[in-house]
Amino acid sequence: MKGIRKFKIDMKELSQREKVLLEKLILAAELIAPLYLKQKNDKYPGANFYPHDATREEIEKAAKKNSAILNPYTFVERNKSRKLIAIPYHLKFKKELKPIAKLLIKAAKLSDSKKFSHCLKNRANSLLNGNYEKSEIVWLKTEPSKFGFIIGPIERYLDKLFFKKCAYQAWVGILDEERTKEAEKFKKMILTGRRKIISGSEKVDVSKLGIRIDKTAIFSGLIADFMFTGTNLPNDVNLMEKYGSKLTIFESSLISKFKEDHLPTFKVVFTKKFQKSYSEAELYEGSLRCILLHEICHSLIRYRDAEERLRNFFPIFDELYAYILGIKSCGTLLLKGALNQKELEAILIMHICRNFTWWLDSIKNPDVKHYAIGAAIAQSFFLKEGAIKEKGGISWPDFTKLFICIDELSNLLEYHLALGSYEEAKEFVDEHGSFDVFKSFYPHLAKIPSKI
Amino acid sequence: MPEEKKFYLTKQGLEKIKKEYQDLKSLKLAKTKGEIPKIWHSEDINPEYLSFREDLSFLETRIAELENILKNVELIKPPPKERQNIVNLGATVLAEIDGEIDEFTMVGTLEADPSNHKISNESPIGQGLLGRRVGETVVIKTPIVNHSCKTIKIKYNKI
Numbered sequence: 001m002k003g004i005r006k007f008k009i010d011m012k013e014l015s016q017r018e019k020v021l022l023e024k025l026i027l028a029a030e031l032i033a034p035l036y037l038k039q040k041n042d043k044y045p046g047a048n049f050y051p052h053d054a055t056r057e058e059i060e061k062a063a064k065k066n067s068a069i070l071n072p073y074t075f076v077e078r079n080k081s082r083k084l085i086a087i088p089y090h091l092k093f094k095k096e097l098k099p100i101a102k103l104l105i106k107a108a109k110l111s112d113s114k115k116f117s118h119c120l121k122n123r124a125n126s127l128l129n130g131n132y133e134k135s136e137i138v139w140l141k142t143e144p145s146k147f148g149f150i151i152g153p154i155e156r157y158l159d160k161l162f163f164k165k166c167a168y169q170a171w172v173g174i175l176d177e178e179r180t181k182e183a184e185k186f187k188k189m190i191l192t193g194r195r196k197i198i199s200g201s202e203k204v205d206v207s208k209l210g211i212r213i214d215k216t217a218i219f220s221g222l223i224a225d226f227m228f229t230g231t232n233l234p235n236d237v238n239l240m241e242k243y244g245s246k247l248t249i250f251e252s253s254l255i256s257k258f259k260e261d262h263l264p265t266f267k268v269v270f271t272k273k274f275q276k277s278y279s280e281a282e283l284y285e286g287s288l289r290c291i292l293l294h295e296i297c298h299s300l301i302r303y304r305d306a307e308e309r310l311r312n313f314f315p316i317f318d319e320l321y322a323y324i325l326g327i328k329s330c331g332t333l334l335l336k337g338a339l340n341q342k343e344l345e346a347i348l349i350m351h352i353c354r355n356f357t358w359w360l361d362s363i364k365n366p367d368v369k370h371y372a373i374g375a376a377i378a379q380s381f382f383l384k385e386g387a388i389k390e391k392g393g394i395s396w397p398d399f400t401k402l403f404i405c406i407d408e409l410s411n412l413l414e415y416h417l418a419l420g421s422y423e424e425a426k427e428f429v430d431e432h433g434s435f436d437v438f439k440s441f442y443p444h445l446a447k448i449p450s451k452i
Numbered sequence: 453m454p455e456e457k458k459f460y461l462t463k464q465g466l467e468k469i470k471k472e473y474q475d476l477k478s479l480k481l482a483k484t485k486g487e488i489p490k491i492w493h494s495e496d497i498n499p500e501y502l503s504f505r506e507d508l509s510f511l512e513t514r515i516a517e518l519e520n521i522l523k524n525v526e527l528i529k530p531p532p533k534e535r536q537n538i539v540n541l542g543a544t545v546l547a548e549i550d551g552e553i554d555e556f557t558m559v560g561t562l563e564a565d566p567s568n569h570k571i572s573n574e575s576p577i578g579q580g581l582l583g584r585r586v587g588e589t590v591v592i593k594t595p596i597v598n599h600s601c602k603t604i605k606i607k608y609n610k611i
Binding site for chain 1: 551552554578594596599
């Protein structure tokens with residue numbers, strides 16, 4: 001089904017009641033996909049959020065008189081006199097959202113956890129009344145429960161015009177307690193130090209960071225299209241500052257991405273001799289740590305005014321810097337003996353593989369282009385400094401040089417997010433973000449079955 | 453004869469090891485005192501016997517490890533006052549590593565737990581900082597990462 005991705009998960013440990021609850025949540029998630037598909041339109045930078053003939057200037061002008069125009073949860077349409085008007089999602093999709101809310105209420109009644117039940121009821125209400133902030137706060141305050149569940153308009157990646165409008169998505173998963181405990185330890189190690197702040201910047205301190213690794217049962221809407229392996233919410237900086245944030249790693253999606261994309265990329269990009277030094281298990285661990293570090297570091301790089309300053313360039317810098325800072329943090333972990341050299345190498349290798357797969361994914365799905373541009377920037381630094389030596393599409397990395405590049409890139413990205421202007425960001429992306437850096441690898445990458 | 457490896461432990465760490473040793477010894481005694489499953493089950497080896505042997509072997513290995521630790525243990529003690537401005541085992545160090553301020557306690561490998569700010573003396577940071585004084589900067593080198601590390605403050609709590 002379009003806009004939906006399901007994963008097989010083990011439900012042996014669930015009671016009959018919990019299985020029914022899970023079914024209701026999965027069904028609710030499935031019903032959100034058609035709403036997302038009505039928002040999506042790759043032909044226009046503003047997707048279907050704005051009239052296709054409306055210019056950026058016209059929208060900005062209308063927003064000055066009516067702030068609802070650039071509200072994250074409204075469609076912008078023309079009325080009979082061709083004036084721009086804003087229609088809230090919850091009114092536009094009233095009919096479609098009612099059965100979804102009903103399913104959430106039924107699931108809430110089946111839950112043994114009062115807090116999770118309260119959280120579900122709030123989600124249901126928010127879908128119908130548009131008060132998403134209230135339900136987000138309830139979710140942030142709720143302790144981790146057995147089920148991981150999100151539904152609603154959340155991510156802004158479809159709106160390439162203003163990076164404002166949120167697209168619908170949902171996911172359902174079951175907590176992997178053992179993996180979550182390991183991730184918690186990792187988080188504590190990363191967050192232990194106090195980073196220096198660039199003076200003059202409006203850095204936001206995230207009050208607390210919850211963490212969970214889920215065995216995901218379903219992705220629906222935007223997340224199914226993007227196949228995230230992890231996420232850190234909320235996106236609203238002010239909410240994050242006041243109530244903290246929650247990080248989720250989607251194990252099922254990660255396993256699938258690792259098997260279909262990251263590992264096959266490793267096998268075609270690196271020399272056979274180099275490949276023999278790393279087992280599949282070591283590389284999977286590297287892939288998991290790569291995304292875990294990325295999501296943890298999202299909490300460390302929040303600047304109050306970054307989105308306004310960098311506009312459509314913001315997600316490129318935000319996503320890339322979270323990867324780069326995550327890897328940079330591993331340097332200290334290596335020195336502390338929390339990671340060994342082989343483990344750090346596996347993280348670096350998987351980062352390089354991810355760079356290639358983001359580019360390949362962006363060919364099929366232009367909505368993930370900002371990740372691919374970020375990947376191209378990293379790749380261009382690695383090639384320029386000789387950290388990756390490219391010989392007819394096959395490579396052998398120099399880990400010491402890779403780390404030097406990461407350090408250099410980290411300082412540059414931090415500047416752009418902390419203080420940089422829109423023009424500076426554009427210049428940086430124009431200079432380093434070309435997809436040409438991937439092209440000589442293409443004949444080899446084309447051998448990956450999932451990419452043909 | 454090669455010198456046996458020393459195990460550095462805090463008082464609490466030593467108590468923990470001693471307790472584990474006593475617990476495992478009692479468990480082994482209880483296991484061998486009880487009825488031992490028969491080796492053969494008709495013509496096949498009895499799976500219960502295999503499981504019993506496996507458990508016992510695991511216990512014996514761990515007990516031997518703990519005996520070796522207890523034989524070669526060296527208790528971490530705070531140095532005399534005049535040497536408390538030098539990083540040694542048991543020191544809590546405030547340091548600047550690659551621009552980040554961090555605080556950790558230097559312990560032996562057995563008690564190392566970086567997520568709880570306990571760093572092993574055998575880690576690159578441990579090796580680089582041991583014997584350094586307040587204000588000293590040292591470059592800690594590994595095959596991948598080279599970071600400068602400045603010691604800002606050293607303190608010794610009662611161990």
